[in-house]
Amino acid sequence: MLTIMSQIGFPLYVNKPGRSRSYCCYASSSISAPQVGLNGNTVSSSSRQEIRLGLPSKGRMSSDTLDLLKDCQLSVKQVNPRQYVAQIPQISNLEVWFQRPKDIVRKLLSGDLDLGIVGLDILTEFGQGNDDLIVVHEALEYGDCRLSIAIPQYGIFENVNSLEELAKMPQWTEQKPLRVATGFTYRKSDPCFLLIVQLGPKFMKDNGIKHVAFSTADGALEAAPAMGIADAILDLVSSGTTLKENNLKEIEGGVVLESQAALVASRKSLIGRKGVLETTHEMLERLEAHLRAMGQFTVTANMRGSSAEEVAERVLSQPSLSGLQGPTVSPVFCKRDGKVSADYYAIVICVPKKALYKSIQQLRAIGGSGVLISPLTYIFDEETPRWRQLLSKLGL
Ligand SMILES: Nc1ncnc2c1ncn2[C@@H]1O[C@H](COP(=O)(O)OP(=O)(O)OP(=O)(O)O)[C@@H](O)[C@H]1O
Ligand SMILES: O=P(O)(O)OC[C@H]1O[C@H](OP(=O)(O)OP(=O)(O)O)[C@H](O)[C@@H]1O
Ligand SMILES: [Mg+2]
DSSP states (O other), rough: OOOHHTTTOOOOOOHHHHHSOOOOOOOOOOOOEEEOOOOSOOOOOOTTSSEEEEEEOOSHHHHHHHHHHHHOOOOOSSTTTTOEEEEESSSSEEEEEOOOOHHHHHHHTTTOOOOOOOOEEHHHHHHOOOEEEEESSSOOOOOOOEEEEESSSSSSTTTBBHHHHHOOTTTTTTTSSSSEEEEEOEEEEEETTTTEEOOOHHHHHHHOOOOOEEEEEEGGGHHHHHSSOSSSHHHHEEEEEEHHTTEEEEEEEHHHHHOOOOEEEHHHHHHHHHHHHHHHHHHHHHHHHHHHHHTHHHEEEEEEEEHHHHHHHHHSGGGGGGGTTOOEEEEEEEETTEEEEEEEEEEEEEGGGGGGHHHHHHHHHHTTTEEEEEEOOOOOOOOOOOHHHHHHHHHH
């Protein structure tokens, strides 16, 4: 019964020992839960006035999400850590709801959330390609991981290092297929509520592995090959430590999906709920401006020269010194023998963090001195490219 319930869209959760409490969830795409709003009233999805943002309540994404929002001056005010509703005072009428990542996706689909931050892996797995889910920002630069195929380093796999070589192994037949354990099945219900396992098998078939059988498990998948339960696994990898510690290896061509944290919205909410589009615009602007600034330093230096143009020419002759739109060059005035003149110029440029040292070397080579480096908080462009993309996805 439990299996049938979960297959037709009613996932059932039990408490995990040693982990935070699980939360009761109304997960069907057609049924939404009555909820208690901040004011204590029970509100239904359609009648509520507030805009709702879902954030990961636990796990490795939760604190990084709060940190990013804080860096964008969107600090989340949570009365205590066990309270699952909070506010971002900077944005009026916005409620934050802490949920498990998969429930954020489900609740975006059911209309119980308008916006959410989740990993692209979870979005793919639980969003199932539903076009009501719109990725507003696909690269929030944390939660980086990849969904990747891994096989044992030993035994028959010792000399297998690519998906192609795995596909060519004579061992896999219809009677004895390659057994792959995964937590990612990319479930999609057909009209008869039967499960169709898509993402992994499609990837395998597309890559020439004809005989493959998937089994599912929720965690510690890396143990499956050594336990004899599976030949390979399809799981998230970040540092690769868990694979190494379990004598497994990734293979060339075996990455099914690259993932990082993303801002996601419900199309219906963006179009139909008052204020959602404006709130999304503000969040997107802040996120983009902050993330762009994260990769850059402001560099200020003094340079002797005969005119601002001559100094600019010298700066622009160096490949790492062109800044975002070119250098700002301002005269540094001093008074000599009662006369005000500018022998020096101050230049200000933005430099990618990765190119910092090269830029300093180039600055010195053209006579730069007194080089000051400061971090950048925001870079606001005239309009964010992602905002344009969002409007076009919405047909606006
Ligand atoms: N090893 C990893 N490194 C970086 N990000 C990861 C890693 N594993 C998962 N993630 C990202 O973090 C998200 C949440 O993963 P996390 O392990 O915290 O929760 P979970 O696996 O969904 O929950 P649980 O393990 O309790 O069932 C994933 O969906 C993925 O986007
Ligand atoms: O490449 P690494 O940096 O070693 O990370 C990979 C591990 O992280 C995730 O597990 P998690 O810690 O979330 O445990 P879980 O199996 O309970 O989800 C994932 O399922 C891998 O097991
Ligand atoms: Mg996990």
